[in-house]
Amino acid sequence: xxxxxRKKHKETPAGVRVDPVFQGARFFLFFxxxxxxxxGLPFILAFALxxxxxxxxxxxVKTGLIYIKTQPEGASVxxxxxxxxxxxxxxxxxxxxxxxxxxxxxxxYYPWKSEVDVEAGKVSRVDKVILFPLKPDLQRLNQEGFDLxxxxxxxxxxxxxxxxxxxxxxxxxxxxxxxDIASLPEKFGQISGWDISPxxxxxxxxxxxxxxxxxxxxxxxxxxxxxxxNLDYSREKVIRVFWHSDxxxxxxxxxxxxxxxxxRALSKPVNxxxxxxxxxxxxxxxxxxxxxxxxxxxxADGTPRKNLYKLELSPELYILERLxxxxxx
Amino acid sequence: MPGFxxxxxxxxxxxxxxxxxxxxxxxxxxxxxxxxxxxxxxxTLLIMAHHQIFRQKGxxxxxxxxxxxxxxxxxxxxxxxxxxxxxxxxxxxxxxxxALRASRYPKDKFIVVMAFEERNPHxxxxxxxxxxxFGSCFGSYLSTFHPDGLPGEGRTKGxxxxxxxxxxxxxxxxxxxxxxxxxxxxxxxxxxxDPEYFGCxxxxxxxxxxxxxxxxxxxxxxxxxxWQAPSFARLIEISSSFCQMIESMRLExxxxxxxxxxxxxxxxxxxxxxxNMVSDDSxxxxxxxxxxxxxxxxxxxxxTVSMDVAYSxxxxxxxxxxxxxxxxxxxGVENFPFVATRLVKNSNIGLFRxxxxxxxxxESHVTWAVWAVILVLIxxxxxxxxxxxxxxxxxxxxLPKITGILFQFTLFTxxxxxxxxxxxxxxxxxxxxxxxxxxxxxEWFFVPGIILVVGSFPALDAQSRLMLxxxxxxxxxxKGNKVL
Numbered sequence: 001x002x003x004x005x006r007k008k009h010k011e012t013p014a015g016v017r018v019d020p021v022f023q024g025a026r027f028f029l030f031f032x033x034x035x036x037x038x039x040g041l042p043f044i045l046a047f048a049l050x051x052x053x054x055x056x057x058x059x060x061v062k063t064g065l066i067y068i069k070t071q072p073e074g075a076s077v078x079x080x081x082x083x084x085x086x087x088x089x090x091x092x093x094x095x096x097x098x099x100x101x102x103x104x105x106x107x108x109y110y111p112w113k114s115e116v117d118v119e120a121g122k123v124s125r126v127d128k129v130i131l132f133p134l135k136p137d138l139q140r141l142n143q144e145g146f147d148l149x150x151x152x153x154x155x156x157x158x159x160x161x162x163x164x165x166x167x168x169x170x171x172x173x174x175x176x177x178x179x180d181i182a183s184l185p186e187k188f189g190q191i192s193g194w195d196i197s198p199x200x201x202x203x204x205x206x207x208x209x210x211x212x213x214x215x216x217x218x219x220x221x222x223x224x225x226x227x228x229x230n231l232d233y234s235r236e237k238v239i240r241v242f243w244h245s246d247x248x249x250x251x252x253x254x255x256x257x258x259x260x261x262x263x264r265a266l267s268k269p270v271n272x273x274x275x276x277x278x279x280x281x282x283x284x285x286x287x288x289x290x291x292x293x294x295x296x297x298x299x300a301d302g303t304p305r306k307n308l309y310k311l312e313l314s315p316e317l318y319i320l321e322r323l324x325x326x327x328x329x
Numbered sequence: 330m331p332g333f334x335x336x337x338x339x340x341x342x343x344x345x346x347x348x349x350x351x352x353x354x355x356x357x358x359x360x361x362x363x364x365x366x367x368x369x370x371x372x373t374l375l376i377m378a379h380h381q382i383f384r385q386k387g388x389x390x391x392x393x394x395x396x397x398x399x400x401x402x403x404x405x406x407x408x409x410x411x412x413x414x415x416x417x418x419x420x421x422x423x424x425x426x427x428a429l430r431a432s433r434y435p436k437d438k439f440i441v442v443m444a445f446e447e448r449n450p451h452x453x454x455x456x457x458x459x460x461x462x463f464g465s466c467f468g469s470y471l472s473t474f475h476p477d478g479l480p481g482e483g484r485t486k487g488x489x490x491x492x493x494x495x496x497x498x499x500x501x502x503x504x505x506x507x508x509x510x511x512x513x514x515x516x517x518x519x520x521x522x523d524p525e526y527f528g529c530x531x532x533x534x535x536x537x538x539x540x541x542x543x544x545x546x547x548x549x550x551x552x553x554x555x556w557q558a559p560s561f562a563r564l565i566e567i568s569s570s571f572c573q574m575i576e577s578m579r580l581e582x583x584x585x586x587x588x589x590x591x592x593x594x595x596x597x598x599x600x601x602x603x604x605n606m607v608s609d610d611s612x613x614x615x616x617x618x619x620x621x622x623x624x625x626x627x628x629x630x631x632x633t634v635s636m637d638v639a640y641s642x643x644x645x646x647x648x649x650x651x652x653x654x655x656x657x658x659x660x661g662v663e664n665f666p667f668v669a670t671r672l673v674k675n676s677n678i679g680l681f682r683x684x685x686x687x688x689x690x691x692e693s694h695v696t697w698a699v700w701a702v703i704l705v706l707i708x709x710x711x712x713x714x715x716x717x718x719x720x721x722x723x724x725x726x727x728l729p730k731i732t733g734i735l736f737q738f739t740l741f742t743x744x745x746x747x748x749x750x751x752x753x754x755x756x757x758x759x760x761x762x763x764x765x766x767x768x769x770x771x772e773w774f775f776v777p778g779i780i781l782v783v784g785s786f787p788a789l790d791a792q793s794r795l796m797l798x799x800x801x802x803x804x805x806x807x808k809g810n811k812v813l
Contacts, residue, residue, distance in 0.1 A: 022377045033370045048358050048731055050723030065723055123726045
């Protein structure tokens with residue numbers, strides 16, 4: 001072939017034609033590329049599909065692989081008791097189908113062990129492994145004694161309540177900037193629960209017959225005087241209290257009513273729902289301003305049945321809806 | 330057909346990635362492997378072409394011509410040089426004419442035709458200005474004005490060049506110069522020739538076996554304003570030059586592109602450039618090929634002609650300018666129906682040859698339109714659409730891994746391209762800092778990002794337009810502050 005090429009260029013004076021050596025080299029390269037492509041492609045595809053060439057049997061065997069990912073990364077991997085060179089994240093390829101013992105070890109962490117089933121042509125993923133430290137990173141946050149605490153994950157703050165000393169403390173999530181930020185009313189009896197308002201400006205505490213609101217930041221609380229707001233529930237038993245999203249109204253669930261009350265002195269509760277029975281479970285979705293509670297009702301045949309109700313408390317809309325409908329309808 | 334094929338390939342692969350992700354992944358891995366081998370192969374051709382250019386650099390071609398036997402035709406040889414001008418002003422044309430004037434070649438052998446468009450309001454003014462400046466520098470100097478809207482013509486460069494060539498024919502007739510003694514060069518308005526270009530061209534013409542059955546293709550490099558052009562545009566144009574160098578090594582596929590030369594006799598016989606097609610530069614080759622029943626070739630001249638890098642005032646406008654320029658080049662796909670219909674009718678060309686040429690033509694345009702889409706966009710689709718079953722297969726795990734390993738091989742070819750691009754740069758002009766050299770190297774890392782913009786999309790756009798009969802007109806390209 002190259003001889004023919006040279007012959008073709010023979011009549012042309014030297015130096016001006018495309019060098020036949022180059023053209024020869026080009027044809028050689030072209031055919032080499034063809035050989036490389038058609039020779040190499042089966043091996044690349046076989047590898048991609050998980051085949052392994054077994055020299056002993058002179059045949060291709062379909063294999064599988066294990067992919068291991070840990071948190072934190074860098075764990076040593078033992079496959080059937082043998083350490084592999086890779087650390088996590090690691091993939092162990094060309095494994096014949098079968099069950100393999102995997103052990104993951106890392107200094108200062110608990111080891112992880114399991115058996116993994118490898119199928120031909122498939123990846124067995126072990127990618128949700130969390131290695132837990134032998135010595136947990138434990139940190140004390142409070143600098144004073146306390147009885148109850150609340151974590152504000154959104155703001156990264158922690159509130160502490162010292163019931164005996166009637167003091168509210170606050171620190172950041174690392175325990176830094178620990179400070180007392182408010183006091184509880186002196187004549188407050190048993191405390192059943194407490195919560196911080198959505199705007200973090202106030203706090204309520206409630207007991208079986210009493211609800212008090214305490215200002216946490218007097219500077220921003222210009223609209224309302226910096227004093228305790230006590231709401232008397234002497235004739236009812238307070239079950240749960242929630243902050244409305246406006247950080248001003250409280251939703252109080254008692255043994256007799258679902259009421260909304262303004263957090264100001266001398267405010268009267270507005271009873272939205274009269275309850276038949278003391279609710280056992282109550283949930284308030286602050287984002288959607290919706291209260292879920294259970295109550296019982298008598299049906300046509302006189303039998304009492306428990307219902308779940310949904311009460312939407314957005315300023316524009318108060319809708320009471322029974323979620324579970326029973327057969328009396 | 331090319332558009333149908335290109336879109337067919339793309340949609341088939343997308344469909345496969347959804348329905349048979351395993352099959353799609355196998356095709357993608359095969360294509361990646363093919364592409365790597367092809368890249369290495371083409372880079373080797375580029376090295377060979379580059380070697381040819383540097384080997385022939387500085388050769389005194391004129392002396393070689395003078396040494397030839399007079400019977401080969403040197404004494405009678407004339408150079409007809411046509412610059413088709415659309416909206417370009419003297420600031421673009423002057424450097425081209427100055428380069429022509431600086432040629433190491435007898436100036437009395439030149440017949441320069443500045444072919445203006447009559448519709449350009451400044452055409453006569455610019456023509457007068459240039460004629461005053463350069464009119465006496467050459468054997469003959471003609472300014473022609475191509476009337477707008479002649480029947481059977483589009484607003485194309487070919488129509489203007491043909492008008493100029495016909496005017497030049499009258500001049501040759503009046504001076505009784507045989508067409509076979511004239512070589513015609515049709516240059517873009519911003520083409521600056523190497524001083525040795527016409528010597529080199531003449532020598533190749535005189536020593537060729539069938540000089541009239543050949544086009545002569547210099548190596549176009551976009552060097553004129555390369556130091557001023559933004560990285561994005563510079564990279565693309567360097568790559569374009571390299572592609573042309575590579576093509577010059579594949580003689581059986583080599584087709585004329587941009588500025589080129591040929592026998593005036595042949596030009597007249599094939600009835601000049603097409604007057605209603607945008608890709609006149611390549612169609613003229615096919616006209617010759619069909620006229621001589623396949624016995625027509627392109628002879629590469631390993632000597633450069635320098636043109637401007639297409640760019641604009643900011644990066645977004647530059648992307649648009651580059652996109653439009655590449656779409657115009659990709660519009661060369663219009664050659665396919667032109668060639669196919671005529672080849673079918675031509676019974677003097679063998680079936681194998683016809684099929685081979687048509688396949689090359691089709692394959693080059695389809696590959697242009699789909700390769701970047703397959704590599705960049707379709708590559709990840711099997712994993713994206715494959716679902717839980719596919720994600721559990723070894724193939725899903727190995728697909729990105731193998732693709733990654735294969736593409737690491739392209740690093741070697743990239744380094745070669747970076748080095749070669751360095752060697753074809755003109756000297757750094759005053760006022761441009763040395764740090765620009767570093768930028769010239771680092772900018773190559775942006776290549777994957779710009780592949781799509783000027784890789785496949787312009788070609789897909791052009792093919793779709795042809796498929797939907799939304800024909801393009803010749804739009805001059807904006808190059809910096811100039812319109813070309």
